[in-house]
Amino acid sequence: MLRVRNLEVVYGGVALVLRGISLDVPTGGVAAVLGANGAGKTTLLRAITGLLGVHRGAITKGTVEFDGKRIDGMEPANIVRMGMSQVMEGRRTFAELTVDENLRAGAYTKGSGPETKANFEKVMDLFPVLAKRRKSVAGYLSGGEQQMLVIGRALMQSPRLLLLDEPSLGLAPLVVEQIRDIIVGVNEAGTSVVLVEQNATMALSIATVGYVLETGRVVKDGPAEKLRDDADIREFYLGIAGEGRRSFRDIKSYRRRKRWSA
Amino acid sequence: MSDFLQVTVQGIAAGSKYALVALGFVVIFKATGVINFAQGGFVLFGAYLAYNVGTTWGLPFVFAVVLAMVGGAIIGATVERVALRPMIGQPPFAAIMITIGVLFVLEQIVTSIWGFDTLNLGDPWGNDRIAAGDVTIAVRNLWSVGLAGAALLAFFLFFRYSNTGVAMRATALDPEAALAQGISPGRVYTLAWAVSGAVAALAGVTLASGSGQLSPGIGYVALAAFPAIILGGLDSPAGAVLGGLLIGVSQALTARYLADWSWLGTNFHTVMPYVLMVLILLVRPYGLFGTREVQRV
Numbered sequence: 001m002l003r004v005r006n007l008e009v010v011y012g013g014v015a016l017v018l019r020g021i022s023l024d025v026p027t028g029g030v031a032a033v034l035g036a037n038g039a040g041k042t043t044l045l046r047a048i049t050g051l052l053g054v055h056r057g058a059i060t061k062g063t064v065e066f067d068g069k070r071i072d073g074m075e076p077a078n079i080v081r082m083g084m085s086q087v088m089e090g091r092r093t094f095a096e097l098t099v100d101e102n103l104r105a106g107a108y109t110k111g112s113g114p115e116t117k118a119n120f121e122k123v124m125d126l127f128p129v130l131a132k133r134r135k136s137v138a139g140y141l142s143g144g145e146q147q148m149l150v151i152g153r154a155l156m157q158s159p160r161l162l163l164l165d166e167p168s169l170g171l172a173p174l175v176v177e178q179i180r181d182i183i184v185g186v187n188e189a190g191t192s193v194v195l196v197e198q199n200a201t202m203a204l205s206i207a208t209v210g211y212v213l214e215t216g217r218v219v220k221d222g223p224a225e226k227l228r229d230d231a232d233i234r235e236f237y238l239g240i241a242g243e244g245r246r247s248f249r250d251i252k253s254y255r256r257r258k259r260w261s262a
Numbered sequence: 263m264s265d266f267l268q269v270t271v272q273g274i275a276a277g278s279k280y281a282l283v284a285l286g287f288v289v290i291f292k293a294t295g296v297i298n299f300a301q302g303g304f305v306l307f308g309a310y311l312a313y314n315v316g317t318t319w320g321l322p323f324v325f326a327v328v329l330a331m332v333g334g335a336i337i338g339a340t341v342e343r344v345a346l347r348p349m350i351g352q353p354p355f356a357a358i359m360i361t362i363g364v365l366f367v368l369e370q371i372v373t374s375i376w377g378f379d380t381l382n383l384g385d386p387w388g389n390d391r392i393a394a395g396d397v398t399i400a401v402r403n404l405w406s407v408g409l410a411g412a413a414l415l416a417f418f419l420f421f422r423y424s425n426t427g428v429a430m431r432a433t434a435l436d437p438e439a440a441l442a443q444g445i446s447p448g449r450v451y452t453l454a455w456a457v458s459g460a461v462a463a464l465a466g467v468t469l470a471s472g473s474g475q476l477s478p479g480i481g482y483v484a485l486a487a488f489p490a491i492i493l494g495g496l497d498s499p500a501g502a503v504l505g506g507l508l509i510g511v512s513q514a515l516t517a518r519y520l521a522d523w524s525w526l527g528t529n530f531h532t533v534m535p536y537v538l539m540v541l542i543l544l545v546r547p548y549g550l551f552g553t554r555e556v557q558r559v
Binding site: 049051054056075076077080081085086088092093094095096097101102104105106107108109111112153157 | 351425428429431432435436437438439440441442443444445446553
């Protein structure tokens, strides 16, 4: 469904942030993109949805294809119309608009026809919390409610591919569980998902394929169950160490291993 | 008492003209976060366009108003595309400086086409007066009040109920997030400037017709509308209208009653809007209807 090939992104003409990334999202699948701060996860999403321009970034090499059609260089609005929606990092609700108005802004490309009404009902069913607070100003919702609101806002576009940037960021573990279940539900309803996360445990628990990014490169990829069992991933991203206490020497060797694998 | 009422009514009529000017400021600020100092230039341009269509070409007044509004919209959109689009992503301060430049350019264009002479738009609203008790109201003043009211209502409905209006507010709050929803900020900005240009033209026509006269000085009336938007709250159409009315009434009352206090000078009513603005801002720093930034702590 989504095919990224050898993508290279430069910010401001100087900072090379993505150094040749390739990635495939199968139709109906969930692709997890893992990596530490500054690995290039958010940049990858921006490059896919066409938001690089806002940040003075540009694709210097490589291609992005959606349903076999090249979308790199397309206007963000047209990419949204093709059926790809993004939930940005940090929630980014329209803070002074009400819940209803946020959802209407999400449905901008769809207008206010029967499709939007149906989507609105779906979002209300999916998020009963929002249904209770339709007239509330978004900025005063709790963090979890805001995250639900922006996911709902993206769903108003009836996306076939949903890209989520760190939806678990800053949320309580219980709320992360809820968000996780929602993503699973959305995926089961037929929407493919790209899930960018630092919370690797959560991401790999629902993903079909996984990609690990480090300093702008894919250092590991494969089916999610394979990544879950990978010794390095367990160590670096899932925080499950092997047996015995680790000495400083081990840390040094794992740093080296990490660098080499990258 | 009847004297007081009469002066108040005149103040309201003048205030509704300020309100129309102020609405133009608010639309641009609400959508783009820029305070448009060229608003006076739009007012000027619209008034002269109406003069050209209505008096020089001799077409009916309705056409003059409509064509002036269309012309104002085109000017507004053009200014945005040419002068302000490249400033997206720059600090608002830079864009505001550019609008000051645009004001000077527009003034030059207007005076080079129509000259510096005082012109007369005539009395398109008629010279009739209505007597209500002790107060007489000029019909043309009722028109200004009615137009300001209609414009406010239109704005309210637009921002609250139309998808484009909601998209505009969303863009003002977070342009990138709006872009991610498929809303094109560029189109929203152009639209805001076009609407603002059209409202400015309407304001220009009401200012220049009837007892008012058409001269390049009309552009400065926009300066009087400035305290109106500040005290009403920069991002509130309702605040703009209320602010405009307050300014108009306070000016009229000051001109009538403070003239006896010679130590204040003879033209204190021109200062009054600013005195009022400072007083209101002391109590309500965001203006009467301005929104405080929503923030969760």
